[in-house]
Amino acid sequence: MIPEEILQTFREKTHFVVATHMHPDGDALGSLLGLIEILKQMDKKVFGLVEEPVPDFYRFFPQSAQLNTSRADLHDFLRAGGSDAAAVALDCGEIERLGSLQVALAAIKPLVVIDHHQTHQNYGDYRWIEPASSSTGEMIYEVCEALGQTPTLRCAFDLYVAIVSDTGSFRYECTGARTLEIAARLVGAGVNPQEVASHLYDNYKVARLKLMEMVLGTLRLHEENSIAFIHVTREMFAKSGALAEDAEGFIDYPRALAGVKVSAFLKEMPDDTISVSLRAKGACDVSEVAKRFGGGGHRNAAGCRFNGIGLEDVHNRLHRAISSALQGG
Template sequence: MSSPDQHLVQAVRDKGHFLLATHFNPDGDALGSLLGLAEILEGMGKKVFRFLEDPVSHLYRFLPGCGQIQTDLESLREFVARAGDDFLALCLDCGDEHRLGRHSRELVSFRPMMVIDHHKGNSGFGDGAWIEPHRSSTAEMIYDLAVTLGAEISSRAAECLYVAISTDTGSFCYESTSSHTFAVAGELVRRGVRPEIVANQLYDNYTLGRLRLMEEVLATLEMHERDRIAVIRVTQNMLERTFTTMADTEYFINFPRAVTTVRVAVFLKEVEPGHVSVSLRAKGQCDVSMIAARFGGGGHRNASGCRFKGQSMDSVRDLLVELLRPEVLA
């Protein structure tokens, strides 16, 4: 594995105040990387501001340090002002500055800013970037950064990083999972992580409403192109009927993807009327990141996403099926 960017390492050594930010609707890797790095930096005596635009999803509230996440911009401004020149912003697991969310314009105004990410479509925004698309997760990179810094990785930090790696590798199943990934996971277990407890918190945490929602979502299953494309959807009405939120749909896309014939699974999510969020999951050589990138999204070859505004779910489905046809029939 390659070493962390030396400019980044030196900047982390030199600065005493850090803003940590990630993309909106953060997944396990984004949250785990942010919280894990925060613990590592504070263990080095640094001051850290953990920023998210919205509170943490209930699915990840078991992560150590969640209670220290802040969503208030005014508090962030005060933190940056107090830091003066002794400040560095770190943007984690975010392929594009616009994915920082509705406060992206102000967040990128806090300089210097450096990026740590493993998405191949990363635009390299900021004043410096350490981007390694072959990595299993951003958290794997955070671990290597901590080792290079000679920083202590506490049991709390280890749990955050393990959750991040586990979720972004599909429980160590995706092709980006390397021998180094397993070595890092092993070191995190040595530092106190209990894999069985983490698995229980991640995957055995369904409410009855979430189970009802899954029933409704799977009932929307459509198969296209000789059963090689599977499409499911969730609407706001489904969420209301089951007393759930969009966060409860996490991992649902794995079910249609698991069908033997399926090469690409598409999950259409009605964020609001006329606003459709799309998750794409592929198997084999299908590269869904190229499809997502056409619409301002991105991700990995086998796991990507994008958004559409001013279109119905049916029109988005038709468009994506048409674009995916040559991929799945190749």
């Protein structure tokens, strides 16, 4: 199921530039760092390219400081690698999500794309898109196995974080038997599940709790409590001292309400856009809702972004779209 060209690229090339999407989450960073580790184990030269330094929250990844934002360093790396370089974009089915890294990667051929999001784009030279997979981390484990490598403890840790992040600790629909089987092997390789959970779930800033309090106060329910909205404003971020990353996971609170079929979390971002997370529990396909607004994702977890309109407008447009999706429209 992994395209042979991809495995061949990993086997034959000597220099790799590995990147992931903007505002990386646990799966993006875990799969990125995990793949870097596998390639290094194969004696490859690897450049882990990121748009911005790794957010504080994710600095617990032992190798996070080695990820590099410098285009000058990248230039030197590629000059040394000559024609023997390949690029890899992880967890990033849409080229726009690479942000400014698009340009840097466009200069390298081939570009390998590995992602588990449902996408409709066709960027990259070799693509492995597996929407049935729980996470890009799970896919990187398969790559590791297909390349005949045994994950080091460091790699196992990275991939375990990736899988736990994107399955909500094995709670989401995407959790398959294979997901758990891989998790078992990673724990067998020495990963401590409690340590991972404590990094991901016991590592909150006070500002996060303050923000959570404000955001819970925005709860709005529609259609007999089947649709739940929460939002965060720039003012709340400023007042609480929290950053965008501190709002991660808040969507789980309205989602956890009995009776709620679809929940939406609207975030006013520093760049004046409104970023939206959508969650469903099977009653409709929220990736279809997201697509209407230029976004995408999976059946039960999707997102989109609005530009130039206010929170209330976004709320109303989404409310209409979700209602109609729930009615099978």
